[in-house]
Amino acid sequence: MASNTSAIIAWGSGEDGQLGIGDNEEKECVCAVKALDFHSVRSVVAGSRNSLAICHDGKLFTWGWNQRGTLGHPPETKTENIPSQVKALNNAKIVQAAIGGWHCLAVDDQGRAYAWGGNEYGQCGEELERKDDTGRPLRRDIVIPQRCAPKLVVRQVAAGGTHSVVLTRDGHVWTWGQPWPPGDIKQISVPVRVQGLESVRLIAVGAFHNLALQENGTLWAWGNNEYGQLGTGDTQPRAQPVPVLGLSGLTLVDIAAGGWHSTALTDEGEVYGWGRGEHGRLGFGDNDKSSKMLPQRVHLLAGENIIQVSCGGTHSVALTRDGRMFSFGRGDHGRLGYGRKATTGQPMEVPIKIPPPKNAGEDAAEKRWIAKLVACGGRHTLAIVEWETDESKHTDTDIPIV
Template sequence: MVLFSSAATHTAQLKPVMDSHSHIIAWGSGEDGQLGIGNNEERGWVCVVKSLQPHRLRSVVAGSRNSLAIADDGKLFTWGWNQRGTLGYLSETQTKTENIPGQVKALSGVKIVQAAIGGWHCLAVDDQGKAYAWGGNEYGQCGEEPKDDTGRLLRRDIVIPQRCAPKLVVRQVAAGGTHSVVLTREGHVWTWGQPWPPGDIKQISVPVRVQGLENVRLIAVGAFHNLALQEDGTLWAWGNNEYGQLGTGDTQPRSQPIPVQGLSDLTLVDIAAGGWHSTALTDEGEVYGWGRGEHGRLGFGDSDKSSKMVPQKVQLLAGEDIVQVSCGGTHSVALTRDGRMFSFGRGDHGRLGYGRKVTTGQPMEVPMNIPPPQNLSDSAAAGHWISKLVACGGRHTLAIVEWKANES
């Protein structure tokens, strides 16, 4: 998640790696270089991130103004806005944005397996369960507590990634607007930073365990709200709730986890949190959405863009067999089992990916009009691109796609 946007980062380690006929594609706003295509232009149609083609990539994450990708060998690449150290390295050109992906060299000695982007900080975890943080740290969201000679806390940006939560063995990281959340291998959830809008609650730099959660399988974090899916299938939520994004039937914030209503008879397999909205995915490929409905980001149609206090089934995606949903700041994208993507929500800056800057609550398929791979055999030349993973950011979207030959 990111401030004013989000990404479903928890699915990163669950998807297949890229093969030789795969691409990272991007579309939407490029004003901070977050598309990674070598310029700062926006794109209303999908385009290929060409500089990453030599690498086998396993996941992508889209932030509010920056992006990252993880290679199969554990290398981490970042691009986009870098004013607060969010890319994890000092720019050689001294610019505040980078529009071509660059490797985070400080993490080259470890194998990164999953990562997250917050408002202006980032988190990553390696294959040993060690977590790292970098970027903005004025709310302690990177987890360190440097002090000056008088003992006063120094809230400096962390430009080079460093260890965070060193006492925990981490399985998944998630980042909010100004706070961080991790899931340990024991199934416990820990958090630090500023969990609610500044001034509402005390910020902390040392990880504190979230009470009441056991055997957690997945976490998802929005701007200032959090979701946790337990192994027994129950979904819990806490944090800010002004648009009903906790799914509790009201708009009261919660400092401790509370069960999300209306999902008890369903088998949930995935969750996602946007800036101020949430989704859950069932084992039957059905999507449930709740929270802020403005711009149609919940996918309930153009005639219903109201906020929802409890989860409701996205009927317009019924029958599509959805395997992943990614929630951005004001838009969402659903991925089908056969590799098609449906986008809905706010459409300016081209963030919906179908060429028209239309805002709609009606899910529409994203066309993948990019050339086929080169040097295909005659039998493989007839085919089409399918998406394997999608990640929504603030005003842009990334996806991993691969070429699928038509069945003869």
């Protein structure tokens, strides 16, 4: 991806510098993250209060909230509003990463996993020898990225509110940390394999719930289920994976988990959503903001040929094959990108109004920015966009493989 024809864009809350634009202001409309203009970015991740970008050469950049060491370098400041490279990972080629409540995970091209940030629930995988007055291990924040799950060859990492989940190259799922709301269950810092899951090809993790998509297309879920985010038809939590109901006969190609809601995407570009419906984050319409115990088709996106859905804390964004983005859910702090603070369950297109690249040519008025990947955080959103070329007008676009 050439840096002169691509850009990283952001919108929403900026109070912790998570937009990466050099200030801590919120943006109700799309703006460019200019500090990354000269880097070839392949993937972006938006967390609850911070962000990261992965370049094609494996370099990792972070920005935003830093009080728990979530940026991966010494916490000289509470927040940082300009992306900076995580130098501790210079010798690794990072290919995928995730941000949890206040910790981060990453994996390199060799299958080695790394963790940093808050670690009081063992979510970074390290225990200290010191004990508190009750005999429990005292854990410190991990300011500099360190290896985690060293015995596993990892393909994908995912981070929850206070727990971590990884998918290994042999299709197994492992987890550690505090998988339930703090206080509900004893935390662990040593990876434990999730029983009953074989041949998994993709995982997605919300605040306290987890999804795993098998190679055969079966979707499994476990964890907190207060709003029906497991898709089991009830609100009972599950300590072990159970099949998500209501998706039989569909060929699933992607999944996503937000704070308390979930989505699945079919090979025909149709979106299914379930879980917490407050603020319209499921996209079922302005008058339907109730929680859904079972997956339901998002009819308002029918025919749009969706290739990716990203779920944030209280909003969602769907990406179409031709590079448009539709957002829906809670609208304060500008997180929907519409230029106003409306909360809506009606998916609406996000205008990408940033200047064309300097080499756009005389026909710039006839072309546009095409979104390639989107990432929703707690109250902000990031996306990768490319400038339309004559070839891209006649070629299907796909999200990058990360």
